[in-house]
Amino acid sequence: MLRIAVVGTGYVGLTAGACFAHLGHDVTCIDIDADKVRGLSRGLVPIMEEGLDRLVEEGLAAGRLSFTWDLAAGVDGADLAFLCVPTPIDTGGLADLSALRAACADLGGMLDPGVVVVVKSTVPVGTTRNLPEFLGRDDLPVASNPEFLREGTAVEDFLRPDRLVVGADRGEVVDRVVAVYGGLDVPVVRTDPTAAEMVKYASNAYLVTRLSFVNAIAAICEGFSADVDAVVRGMGLDARIGPAYLRPGPGWGGSCFPKDTRALVESARRGGYEFRFLEAAIAVNEEQFDRVVSKASDTVGGNLSGRRVAVWGLTFKAGTDDHRDSPAVAIVERLLAAGAEVVACDPAVAFAGPDLPAGLVVVADPVDACRGAETLVVLTEWSSFGDVDPGVVGDVMAGRIVVDTRGVLDRVAWEAIGLEVRGIGR
Ligand SMILES: NC(=O)c1ccc[n+]([C@@H]2O[C@H](COP(=O)([O-])OP(=O)(O)OC[C@H]3O[C@@H](n4cnc5c(N)ncnc54)[C@H](O)[C@@H]3O)[C@@H](O)[C@H]2O)c1
Numbered sequence: 001m002l003r004i005a006v007v008g009t010g011y012v013g014l015t016a017g018a019c020f021a022h023l024g025h026d027v028t029c030i031d032i033d034a035d036k037v038r039g040l041s042r043g044l045v046p047i048m049e050e051g052l053d054r055l056v057e058e059g060l061a062a063g064r065l066s067f068t069w070d071l072a073a074g075v076d077g078a079d080l081a082f083l084c085v086p087t088p089i090d091t092g093g094l095a096d097l098s099a100l101r102a103a104c105a106d107l108g109g110m111l112d113p114g115v116v117v118v119v120k121s122t123v124p125v126g127t128t129r130n131l132p133e134f135l136g137r138d139d140l141p142v143a144s145n146p147e148f149l150r151e152g153t154a155v156e157d158f159l160r161p162d163r164l165v166v167g168a169d170r171g172e173v174v175d176r177v178v179a180v181y182g183g184l185d186v187p188v189v190r191t192d193p194t195a196a197e198m199v200k201y202a203s204n205a206y207l208v209t210r211l212s213f214v215n216a217i218a219a220i221c222e223g224f225s226a227d228v229d230a231v232v233r234g235m236g237l238d239a240r241i242g243p244a245y246l247r248p249g250p251g252w253g254g255s256c257f258p259k260d261t262r263a264l265v266e267s268a269r270r271g272g273y274e275f276r277f278l279e280a281a282i283a284v285n286e287e288q289f290d291r292v293v294s295k296a297s298d299t300v301g302g303n304l305s306g307r308r309v310a311v312w313g314l315t316f317k318a319g320t321d322d323h324r325d326s327p328a329v330a331i332v333e334r335l336l337a338a339g340a341e342v343v344a345c346d347p348a349v350a351f352a353g354p355d356l357p358a359g360l361v362v363v364a365d366p367v368d369a370c371r372g373a374e375t376l377v378v379l380t381e382w383s384s385f386g387d388v389d390p391g392v393v394g395d396v397m398a399g400r401i402v403v404d405t406r407g408v409l410d411r412v413a414w415e416a417i418g419l420e421v422r423g424i425g426r
Pocket of ligand 1: 084
């Protein structure tokens with residue numbers, strides 16, 4: 001059993017902390033958000049993540065998991081400190097390391113010599129090697145251990161990862177980090193900190209490239225009336241290609257892909273390499289948002305001004321309540337900018353808070369969102385949307401055409417009651 005401090009208790013830090021406690025360690029999660037800490041100490045998990053509440057409850061009950069805003073108390077006696085603070089995009093297009101630097105500046109005055117400081121936040125290549133400078137100490141071993149969990153399946157991904165990547169300049173430090181995951185049967189990539197940091201950026205860059213690629217193929221399919229579902233199935237069965245991340249949709253987004261790809265393009269540029277390939281994937285994604293808006297516009301005769309549009313889905317994917325940099329939100333912004341009145345429904349978004357576009361109306365019931373709507377656009381793949389009775393929707397909608405960017409609706413059932421379903425590449 002190790003004593004672990006996790007600094008930053010968001011999607012990554014909370015999942016890591018709860019899972020480390022589940023693996024038998026003694027874990028303290030630290031956060032500057034006192035309300036979050038108070039709630040978590042009572043077992044109230046502030047994010048939607050399958051299985052996380054059970055693990056938090058288990059950790060609290062076993063006395064292996066605790067929460068605090070007091071950094072000094074939280075790291076007292078720790079063997080390792082994992083940094084899971086946010087690294088949003090900064091104004092120059094790189095990752096903003098201010099939270100990481102602030103946490104390190106404080107930790108430098110608190111940690112006992114020999115405590116391993118592990119960077120789990122996604123940080124530009126080279127950052128981990130700069131940690132001794134941020135910490136103001138050279139007696140604290142540092143390591144990079146990038147996180148690959150996906151929101152919506154975070155616990156499952158953390159406890160059954162495809163791989164563990166740990167980078168440090170001394171093999172003995174890598175071993176100390178790998179030991180934390182001792183209970184997991186997983187391939188381990190032991191490397192130096194810069195390669196570990198690059199694995200994270202390169203993986204995300206590759207995944208978005210596949211997504212933009214398949215959206216481009218879908219656009220070409222539309223021109224030839226070819227069924228993109230058959231095309232991606234035919235491609236995905238090729239063992240060299242595989243089926244993952246080959247599903248056409250409204251474009252990619254979320255809290256990581258956009259910021260990480262932009263940061264990689266920018267840091268490559270500063271390092272003297274123009275990453276045109278990735279820049280193209282980003283540009284294709286922006287075009288994809290516009291393509292969805294055009295599809296919506298086409299359903300109402302080419303002009304969205306003053307037209308009522310129902311939207312199903314605001315989160316960037318199903319299974320999460322996170323709508324940071326969601327493609328759905330990017331598309332809603334464009335619909336509103338084109339003059340549409342947008343009424344949205346999402347099972348994980350209760351109201352139109354300040355972090356959603358001004359003018360957007362959010363309702364709780366998907367059928368209510370469709371009342372009087374001239375078109376419906378499905379933007380997130382919540383399976384509950386597939387359960388809605390198309391007959392009821394058809395009765396309340398003013399228009400007859402639906403744009404299903406995720407392929408969640410049963411096209412035959414919807415078309416049987418006289419609604420036309422248009423998709424992406426379908
Ligand atoms: N969310 C994901 O799916 C995911 C996946 C892999 C990697 N990452 C990376 O992990 C990092 C964290 O992402 P996240 O989604 O968990 O962020 P988040 O915004 O959900 O959580 C970050 C938490 O850190 C806290 N915090 C900020 N500054 C702090 C400080 N100085 N001390 C203590 N707590 C502090 C915030 O209050 C917040 O609770 C980012 O670098 C992100 O790119 C995220």
